[in-house]
Amino acid sequence: MKALRAVLLLALAAAIAYFLYRQILQPKRVAADTITVYYCKADGETLVPWKVTLGPARDRKSVAFYATAQALAGPVPGVEAIRFPQGTIARSVTIAGDTATVDLSKDVESQPGGSFAESGEFKALVWTLTDLPGISKVRVLIAGAALPTLPGGHLELDEPLARSNW
Amino acid sequence: MGILSWTNRWPARTGKLLGAFALGLVLLPALGFGWARPAAAQAAAKSFWFVGTNLIFAKAQNRGGETAVASDDPGLGRFLGKLGASLSYDPGQRYVIVTSGDRRTIVFTLGDARYTVAGVTQSAPFAPYQSGGSAYLSLTALAKALYVLPVEQGGATILQPQIGDLDVRTQNSVTTVTLRSALPVKFQRVSAAGDERLVVSLNAVGTSLEPQREVSGSAALHALSLQPGGSARNPTTTVAFEVSPGTAHALGASRSQNELVLAFSNKVALSGQPVPANGDYGSGGAAVAVRAPGDLSPSAPTNEYAPLPADVPGHEALPPPPLQAAAHVTSVDALPAGDALDVRVAVSGPVAYEWHRLSDNRWYVDLRNAVLDTPARDDQPRSTAVLSLRVKQISADADPVVRIALTLASPRHVDVEPAAGGFTVAVGENDDGEAQRVGAGRIASGAVIANALPIAPVTGSAGGPSDFWSKPTPAPPAPIAxxxxxxxxxxxxxxxxxxxxxxxxxxxxxxxxxxxxxxxxxxxxxxxxxxxxxxxxxxxxxxxxxxxxxxxxxxxxxxxxxxxxxxxxxxxxxxxxxxxxxxxxxxxxxxxxxxxxxxxxxxxxxxxxxxxxxxxxxxxxxxxxxxxxxxxxxxxxxxxxxxxxxxxxxxxxxxxxxxxxxxxxxxxxxxxxxxxxxxxxxxx
The missing domain is CATH 3.40.630.40 (Zn-dependent exopeptidases)
Structure with a gap:
């Protein structure tokens, strides 16, 4: 009887481990090998998609983080694009429902004054993230805090951004 | 959409899984997931010489003889900052993404020794792993991707910035050489200005690129050589270009400050400027804004257009009257400025004000819920614009009011302008045309509505001098939200x-x-x-x-x-x-x-x-x-x-x-x- 109980417990533990593996680590995998990242051309209007090969991590959170970092880095050097200020990084990317929350570093504030650049930068970021399935909105935080706009800025950031904002 | 599909949906009842997830985290190492901290890694703070400073990686670990640096190590932050690079990592996921100063992306993945530099796959000495909320990367791999080479010298390790890449291409009879450096390019031209043979020396960078390179397919440039010089700590690299007779050279357009682009041709005229005696790409970017207030005073009146007349009353500068303690007027100073006069009023806090222009060139402003902390005054400022300036506490009881009154020498534009620590009553230029209309206005701070409603004209003389100092009309009602x-x-x-x-x-x-x-x-x-x-x-x-x-x-x-x-x-x-x-x-x-x-x-x-x-x-x-x-x-x-x-x-x-x-x-x-x-x- 004792042995049977031990076997049952072991079987249960194995089942839990398998469940965790399936539900926590595997379920959010992405099937494709590439994602589409957008940048905004210097005309401020044209969004240009380009394909970026994914690394081996395909879980949803990793892919969203990867897409964000690629959008922040922008296209290869030499391509004239509206770019986030140098040094702008993603501190974190979290997904809840259809909204991705992107926490950017303070470096994003280092280019004050231009509504033009703000618009192009965030348009590219929003298009990139909402290209991932299941994500339709992007909430922007700066250094962990929700701000209504960038300091001295124009574009409203206190509500999640969507493609329909433009 | 549709390019990707998650093979499984994120379970809706995420909350219920949190407990299980915590358990899972405990189980992960046991299940053998590759990116958890490997047992072989040992904490070992390391220091390196890097561009004139001793860089300490306090959180470094030793991973089979290789240095593993933590993503959040302050030393790594300084290293990346010097190179204009940045690193993104969030412990909840598996990518570590570094962007170089010239915007190349370097992607590491926890648990995978392969990494990519601008999309090209490379191999690191060990797979990045996670430990204590930080991602640990191979310093050698990261440095190499950023064109930095660890050089051993006398027991110390020097992280030496390098010329990491050299690209030669010929198009339309112009040969372009692009040198990519870890740091913003600083160079001296060693050859004389008129020489056909070009020799440049790059500061602060070494090289481990091939020292000699034959160039094929170019009529102008047939070879170039790279000669490392200086010391391990203070390297230089001299680049010599062997050209055909009659070849001209010029600076090309670089895509970042880490690039030096040189153009050569013996057939066509080059558009760029000749290579200067020295160049410093890091000292001043084209996009650096220079504030030069003296360059321009756009709001100064110009001769081209008439001075800007006053608008209809619509002037509000301070927040609505406070319900709390009265504000204190601590000083009133008349500052003549040519023909004009500025009356500076220092106030201890927010105050509601109300100004009136009377038809006989008198103008006054009442400060409500305000106490005069400076002696009352009645004098003539040194200004041709104003005949008298009077300051007085006209009511001191429950509704204290301070009045500042001016008698103008002629109809003039008077503005109340907020200023640091209070406000300025600015007596400006002659204002004949507008005087009557503007004089009909009455404004009260916060009571915006009063400005927008039809304006009741002030009657010709709003009382003689005797009732001028009488108690003012009651304060306007609180503003409508x-x-x-x-x-x-x-x-x-x-x-x-x-x-x-x-x-x-x-x-x-x-x-x-x-x-x-x-x-x-x-x-x-x-x-x-x-x-x-x-x-x-x-x-x-x-x-x-x-x-x-x-x-x-x-x-x-x-x-x-x-x-x-x-x-x-x-x-x-x-x-x-x-x-x-x-x-x-x-x-x-x-x-x-x-x-x-x-x-x-x-x-x-x-x-x-x-x-x-x-x-x-x-x-x-x-x-x-x-x-x-x-x-x-x-x-x-x-x-x-x-x-x-x-x-x-x-x-x-x-x-x-x-x-x-x-x-x-x-x-x-x-x-x-x-x-x-x-x-x-x-x-x-």
Whole structure:
């Protein structure tokens, strides 16, 4: 009887481990090998998609983080694009429902004054993230805090951004 | 969409799994997941010599003889910062992404020894792993991707910046050589200016590239050599270019400050400037804004246009009267400025004020709930503009009031302007034409509504000298929080973008906040002349809410001005800028559906009248047009970062043309809008 109980417990533990593996680590995998990242051309209007090969991590959170970092880095050097200020990084990317929350570093504030650049930068970021399935909105935080706009800025950031904002 | 599909949906009941997830985290190492901290890693702080400093990686670990650096190690932050690079990592996921100074992306994945540099796969000595919330990477792999080579010397390790890449290509008889460096390029030309053979020496970078390279397919350049020099700590690299007779060389266009581009040809003329004796790409980028206040005073009166007359009363500078303690007037100073006079009033806190212009050249302002802490005065300031200045506590009981009164030598424009620690009563130029009309106004701080309602004219002489100091009329009622848009169908609110501590954009010696105010004042003059009531969110170089306030307070304060007054329209005036000087043109932004017709009308006139590029009417979620209740637009007049637009912006004629176009657009919109029941000039 004792042995049977031990076997049952072991079987249960194995089942839990398998469940965790399936539900926590595997379920959010992405099937494709590439994602589409957008940048905004210097005309401020044209969004240009380009394909970026994914690394081996395909879980949803990793892919969203990867897409964000690629959008922040922008296209290869030499391509004239509206770019986030140098040094702008993603501190974190979290997904809840259809909204991705992107926490950017303070470096994003280092280019004050231009509504033009703000618009192009965030348009590219929003298009990139909402290209991932299941994500339709992007909430922007700066250094962990929700701000209504960038300091001295124009574009409203206190509500999640969507493609329909433009 | 549709490029990807998650093979499984994220379970909806995430919360229920959190406990299991915590358990899972405990189990992960046991399950053998590769990116958890390997047992072999040992903490071992390391220090390296790097560009003149000793760099300490306090959180470094030893991973089989290789140095593993933590993503959040302050030493790594300094290393990346010096190289203009940045690192993104979030412990909840598996990518570590580094962006180099020249915007190449370097992607590491926890648990995978392969990494990519600008999409090209490389192999690291070990797979990155996670430990204590940090990602650990191979320093060698990361440094190599950033063109930095660890060099051992006398027991110390030097992280030596390198020329990491060299590219030669020939097109249309021009051979272009691109050298990519870990640091912003600094070089000296070693060869003489007229020499055909070019030799340049690059500072602070070594090289491990092939020392000799034959160039094929180029008539101009047949070989080049790279010669490392200096010491391990202070390296240099000398690059010599062997050219055919008759070859000219020039600087090419580099894509980042980490690149040196040189062009050679013996067949065609080169467009770039000859290679200078020395170059320093890191010392001053083209996009660095230089503030040069002396270069320009856009708000100074110009001869080209008449001085800007006052608007209809619509002047509010301080917050509504406080319910708490009275404010203290601590000093009143008369500061003559040529023919004009500034009366500086220092106040300890917010105060409501109300000014009156009487028809006999007397002007006074009452400060409500204010106590005079400086002696009362009655004297003649050293100014030809003012015959007397009187300051007195005219009521001291429950409703203390301080009155500051001026007797003007002639009809003059008097403005109350907020200033640091109080406000300034500015007595300006002669103002014959406007005196009577403006004199009919009465303003009270916070009581915006009073400005927008029809104005009761002050009777010819509002009492003689005897009752001049009598107790003032009761304070106006508290402001109404918000009126329905269009409650005041003749009122237009103009919002001069930025101001005070917020300079807006700065380029080419131009400052956005000054230009927006200049255009707005011109627009106000035009609209007033056409019978509109105008209220400006600011009339001087100030923050609308408070200096160094949050963007939200500042922008909401601008919206509040229009919303509280029930204005018919809201126009925000801005000047654009961009990091690239090539961008130019005029854009009108709208957000709400109700904004579009106004935006189109204004833009039609801007596009027709201005010589700038027409960038069209565009939708954008800009705060001030979103949070205003009435039709609202934001005009980005031109790019001050663009030389030709900047030249326009220096011209008063252009600024006047902008104001005129906006005024014409407002007029067109008003005459087309079905909501207009009141002609703008009714009642004025």
């Amino acid at each position: 918000r009126l329905a848009p269009g409650t005041n169908p003749r009122l237009i609110v103009i919002d001069p973008g930025h101001g005070g501590s917020d300079f807006g954009a700065e380029h080419n010696g131009l400052i956005e906040k000054d230009l927006t105010l200049d255009i707005s004042k011109r627009l106000r003059t035009l609209l007033v002349a056409r019978g509109w009531q105008v209220k400006m969110t600011r009339e001087t170089d100030v923050d609308v809410f408070a200096p160094n306030d949050s963007a939200h307070d500042e922008l909401q304060a601008r919206c509040d001005v229009a919303n509280q007054a029930g204005a018919r329209m809201f126009v925000s005036v801005h000047i654009n800028s961009f990091t690239s000087a090539s961008l130019n043109g005029t854009t009108t932004y709208y957000y709400k559906g109700a904004d579009l017709a106004l935006g189109e009308a204004i833009h039609r006139h801007l596009a027709a009248n201005l010589k700038t590029i027409d960038r069209g009417v565009r939708k954008e979620n800009f705060y001030v047009i979103h949070h205003t209740d009435m039709p609202a637009v934001l005009v980005e007049t031109a790019f001050l970062s663009n030389p030709s637009d900047a030249a326009y912006l220096r011209s008063p004629a252009f600024l006047q043309q902008v104001a005129l176009s906006i005024a014409d657009g407002i007029g067109e919109y008003a005459s087309n809008s079905p909501q207009v029941n009141v002609s703008p000039s009714d009642g004025l």
